[in-house]
């Protein structure tokens with residue numbers, strides 16, 4: 001009996017010792033002088049499980065314990081989380097001081113080495129300049145808005161009386177509309193083949209970089225290869241033909257803007273960037289706008305009145321134009337409030353290229369910095385009653401440009417697709433609210449973290465307005 005007790009004691013002691021040793025492993029491995037406080041969790045996994053499971057609450061708890069700059073180990077990397085708005089702004093404004101984008105390896109691999117997040121300094125300036133020449137306000141006004149208008153009319157047609165999953169529809173809408181702007185004529189015939197491959201690519205960008213059959217990373221690469229093959233075939237056909245098109249691909253191939261003369265690899269990665277960056281952001285914001293408008297009839301009425309006023313001054317076939325878009329001030333406010341309250345983007349990632357000092361702490365070279373901006377969206381100092389959906393607050397235009405509004409990022413990486421994204425969502429809302437009324441079928445849950453999504457879809461029943 002006594003012998004058994006000794007064995008049990010030894011096992012318990014051994015187990016406790018093992019747990020203690022494992023918990024200390026990362027602490028010792030990443031121990032450096034001058035690091036911010038915090039915990040590093042388990043070997044390999046660090047605190048990823050707690051982060052993904054408890055998300056915002058994990059962040060809040062760590063902040064309460066260690067302050068607004070703390071160390072952790074998440075998503076496979078030693079990471080410093082910054083929840084200090086002033087410091088976040090400093091990090092976003094100072095890429096040149098050793099704070100480059102720090103997106104996961106899987107993302108950089110699958111989006112391509114000329115992808116905007118993979119390039120820095122003058123290369124970034126060049127790729128970004130080329131992108132801006134495709135999606136600048138002047139291009140939106142002249143070329144993109146008419147296409148967006150045409151697409152939305154036909155996309156939103158014939159939904160009367162139907163029950164639809166608005167998450168699925170906004171998802172299709174966001175990819176197809178970007179695809180149409182890039183390859184207008186070919187998009188119709190090849191979209192059905194293209195979408196599943198692009199979706200594989202998308203999932204692969206957020207996976208463990210293990211390239212063996214069966215992994216999301218492997219499938220992501222296959223998706224990328226097929227996407228590239230489809231695009232290359234279109235490029236070859238276009239080069240062999242004398243017909244011109246007024247879309248982004250033609251603009252890239254004809255080097256209309258002599259300042260930016262991209263080679264084929266850069267063109268392909270640029271196209272993938274445009275499709276990738278505007279996909280989930282635009283689709284989720286559109287879905288959440290429908291959700292919030294459904295739940296806030298006064299806001300819906302004001303939005304609908306704004307669009308009916310535009311609609312009533314037009315003949316049925318007349319598209320909305322830049323002046324109409326500019327007059328949609330309440331719609332813009334709804335889009336900003338939706339992005340803020342839903343927090344479609346929780347933060348952005350940076351990586352240090354050398355040891356750097358932040359708020360008196362030393363962040364070692366190669367560490368990730370998670371510029372966690374979610375909290376700022378709910379800061380009562382900037383947004384009174386922050387948990388209330390109140391689009392009216394954005395009618396004060398200065399709110400969009402205040403120092404701590406990070407909805408579209410900031411500094412040299414400020415979202416170049418901001419205006420394009422807003423135009424797409426505003427046009428979608430225009431045709432949606434002027435054509436239909438809707439009721440939620442009910443019971444659909446919405447998850448807020450790590451991404452905003454309705455796991456079983458968001459089903460609504462539509463009737464003609």
Ligand code: HEM
Pocket residue numbers: 101116117128131135273274275277278279281282285339344345348349406407408409410412413414415416417418420421422
């Ligand atoms: C509601 C819609 C959108 C939101 C909320 C959004 C948000 C953001 C944020 C927060 C960043 C900063 C990333 C960082 O600093 O690392 C960003 C960057 C970027 N966005 Fe958007 N975005 C939206 C729509 C779009 C669209 C439609 C495009 C289409 C081209 C786009 C293209 C990009 C690109 C290329 C970057 C990287 C810029 C760079 O590294 O210089 N975005 N976006």
